[in-house]
Amino acid sequence: MFSAIVGHERPLRLLTRILKGDRLGHAYLFSGPDGIGKATVALALAAGLLCTDRKGTTPCGRCPGCLQFASGNHPDFLHIAPEGASIKIDRIRSLKRQLAFSPFCGGVRVILLEEVQSLRREAGNSLLKILEEPPPDNLFLCIASDSAPVLPTILSRCQMIPFAPLAHDQATDVILGQSPDLDRDQALQLARITEGAPGRALAIEAGDALALFGRLASALADPRLRGPAAVEEALALAADMAALKEELTVLLGLLKTLLKDALLVGLDRRTADADTDLAIKEAWRIRERWNLSRLSDKMNAVEYAEKALAGNCNRGLVCDVLILQLMSETEPLESVV
Ligand SMILES: [Zn+2]
Helix, strand or coil, X not given: CHHHCCCCHHHHHHHHHHHHHCCCCCEEEEEECCCCCHXXXXXXXXXXXXXXXXXXCECCCCCHXXXXXXXXXXXXXXXXXXXXXXXXXXXXXHHHHHHCCCCCCCCCEEEEECCXXXXXXXXXXXXXXXXXXXXXXXXXXEEEECCCCCCHHHHCCCEEEECCCCCHHHHHHHHHHHCCCCCHHHHHHHHHHCCCCHHHHHHHHHCCHHHHHHHHHHHHHCCCCCHHHHHHHHHHHHHHHHXXXXXXXXXXXXXXXXXXXXXXXXXXXXXXXXXXXXXXXXXXXXXXXXXXXXXXXXXXXXXXXXXXXXXCCCHHHHHHHHHHHHHCCCCXXXXXX
């Protein structure tokens, strides 16, 4: 199972040593950015530990432990994720009751806890009591995103295993593996904008933001789009943008990446022809249409829109103003939101 995982060489080396030597700690904390594969690695580790006929780190796939794990019904695998914003205290209390019994299958019980950084103090203290005196034959795999700090008391009871984002080509491979309909350039673009987090990339790919981004990028790059046609297309784009929900922030992030690329292309003296990356080619077309001053105005307009949305300004108005500034060939409009 580890062999199927892309990247994460250091954590996997460590976990392989643990699996092969069977010198398990009782609690590990996998930490790192969202969407980079921490849970995937934790599940592969659990699969290995719950197989009763394992060769090295690879589960056999046939024993009762493997079959139960694959069907999601292994009695010694507890998967606890937040309901709502965080894992509730009641869930930790019921975990404590479950741990009063020895593992059912006589091996180790694996408890996978997701988003441990979101634990509130009361639930965190309850978990801490369990981690301070863990019943034997239980392994806690805690997963924490680096979006918020983990309670220090919990940290002190776990062995830390830090995870880093994937390299862009690795993330591209993961994205293509899950979403084979994408072409490689699209997958690479997703890998870049999510900074090596294929989980986040796949969530974006499933939504409408990516298609709309494609239309926006073409409108920005097309020098023939001027006058009334430009205004008409701009208003249509603005309406579709305003209809996006949480994905609107993703779309603004994509736009910033594109504009940053457009500001930077050519600085390393490479020419448009030398770049094979589709996203960079698009950036070149945009750079050829707009001068640096206009591009920097457009970047400011996107950053201003991000702030306006965070301040709960009217979405429709923010999108109208942003798009008109993006398509504008003149000095920036006075801000009206
Ligand atoms: Zn097995």
